[in-house]
Amino acid sequence: MKELLYAMVGELVEDESAIEITVDEPKEDGTIVYHLHVAPNDMGRVIGKQGRIAKAIRTIMRAGAVRHSEKVMVEID
Amino acid sequence: MKNFIRNISALSVCAVMLLSGCSSALESNHAYPEGYVPVQPVTEISITEDTSEFMGNTGDVTLEKGDTYAVIRVKGYGDIKIKLFPEAVPYAVQNFIDLANSGYYDGKTFHRVISDFMIQGASLNGDGTGGTDSNGGEFKCEINTKLRHYYGALCYASAMGSNTCQFYIVNNKTSVNDPALQYQTYGSYYASSAEQYTEMLGQYEEGSYEYDLIQQYIRYYNDSVAGIGAMYNTTDETVKAKYAAQGGVPFLDGGYVVFGQTVEGFDVIDKISAVEVASNAAGEASSPVKEITIEKVVIRIVD
Numbered sequence: 001m002k003e004l005l006y007a008m009v010g011e012l013v014e015d016e017s018a019i020e021i022t023v024d025e026p027k028e029d030g031t032i033v034y035h036l037h038v039a040p041n042d043m044g045r046v047i048g049k050q051g052r053i054a055k056a057i058r059t060i061m062r063a064g065a066v067r068h069s070e071k072v073m074v075e076i077d
Numbered sequence: 078m079k080n081f082i083r084n085i086s087a088l089s090v091c092a093v094m095l096l097s098g099c100s101s102a103l104e105s106n107h108a109y110p111e112g113y114v115p116v117q118p119v120t121e122i123s124i125t126e127d128t129s130e131f132m133g134n135t136g137d138v139t140l141e142k143g144d145t146y147a148v149i150r151v152k153g154y155g156d157i158k159i160k161l162f163p164e165a166v167p168y169a170v171q172n173f174i175d176l177a178n179s180g181y182y183d184g185k186t187f188h189r190v191i192s193d194f195m196i197q198g199a200s201l202n203g204d205g206t207g208g209t210d211s212n213g214g215e216f217k218c219e220i221n222t223k224l225r226h227y228y229g230a231l232c233y234a235s236a237m238g239s240n241t242c243q244f245y246i247v248n249n250k251t252s253v254n255d256p257a258l259q260y261q262t263y264g265s266y267y268a269s270s271a272e273q274y275t276e277m278l279g280q281y282e283e284g285s286y287e288y289d290l291i292q293q294y295i296r297y298y299n300d301s302v303a304g305i306g307a308m309y310n311t312t313d314e315t316v317k318a319k320y321a322a323q324g325g326v327p328f329l330d331g332g333y334v335v336f337g338q339t340v341e342g343f344d345v346i347d348k349i350s351a352v353e354v355a356s357n358a359a360g361e362a363s364s365p366v367k368e369i370t371i372e373k374v375v376i377r378i379v380d
Contacts, residue, residue: 022359029286037361040194043328044262051269058273071287073294076266 001072004064005034008057013042031071034061038076046076116167118216122238122300124307124331125165125221133165133223134230134338135319144379145170147177147231147337150372151187154349157246157342159231161376165221169233169240169336175211176242177374187369189245189357192350194326197234197245198371204358205234208242215239218334220304222311225256227325229339229346237297240334247329248350253320256327260309263328264302271298304331 018039047054065072149157163170187198201207228250234243274295281288308330357364
């Protein structure tokens with residue numbers, strides 16, 4: 001799942017080396033929160049107009065998580 | 078060195094205190110002036126679209142008689158002198174002064190240094206974790222639209238809108254041309270996030286861990302929309318000119334508490350910003366190779 005997120009974001013940003021994904025310990029009900037950090041200058045690219053890209057990233061991650069029987073959330077911060 | 082009040086909000090009550098001997102109380106370094114009632118922690122986000130004459134750090138920032146400032150002594154780097162804004166963000170400033178006077182900041186470090194962004198420090202464990210506010214808890218954001226993330230701004234680091242003791246100083250001095258565009262981009266991101274989480278909420282059982290977590294996110298994003306929206310609404314030519322001249326990080330406005338502005342020691346900020354960094358535990362290249370230590374934070378009032 002982390003690889004999926006990395007692959008998506010890698011296509012969007014200019015500074016790929018600044019991508020950082022941290023994963024919280026699973027919560028008691030199994031929810032996993034992925035925290036995505038990118039270079040400040042790339043934030044706009046990951047968020048997109050009206051937040052559309054960020055929304056799409058979350059949707060794809062949740063779809064992927066179903067396959068792995070996981071519950072995930074993605075926070076860009 | 079003159080002693081200074083422990084709590085800056087004493088300034089705002091000073092007028093009242095004049096009747097009962099404010100000046101002697103000011104000599105006390107570790108006690109509130111007699112009769113002084115501390116400001117209560119901020120428990121809900123507070124947003125002020127400030128249309129008064131107060132210019133915060135959006136105008137020229139100078140130290141005048143009666144102004145309060147902090148000196149952050151950084152071992153081997155020098156002093157950063159920062160004007161504080163107690164009238165605009167009373168709890169944020171009170172908290173900083175209380176922590177400084179309690180000695181909390183002595184020996185803490187700057188653990189996160191990112192050039193053209195900010196330098197962050199003063200966490201309890203030295204790695205961005207731990208610590209409380211001066212009341213042993215945390216507080217929500219106190220936002221005033223005249224206080225923004227220009228180069229040299231002093232601000233609270235925060236997790237999901239909750240603040241404690243960690244602070245950061247903005248180090249980006251590259252001119253920013255269009256702060257309003259950043260507010261729009263981030264504002265719409267926060268709004269769409271709130272919307273997305275609200276849609277998700279129905280899929281989870283009320284009272285479940287995930288349900289509560291999603292509710293926290295919804296609240297946080299709605300607060301962020303309100304904060305950055307206020308910044309957007311009040312972005313005028315003065316704000317644009319200031320960001321163009323001084324640089325800064327506009328997209329943090331409205332989501333983080335700005336409570337001070339550097340007046341001297343920009344060279345110290347620049348020197349810290351230029352240190353060699355290694356990857357931290359999360360893989361972010363921001364961890365200073367050589368420890369950067371805060372010797373002390375001293376609070377003073379201009380005589």
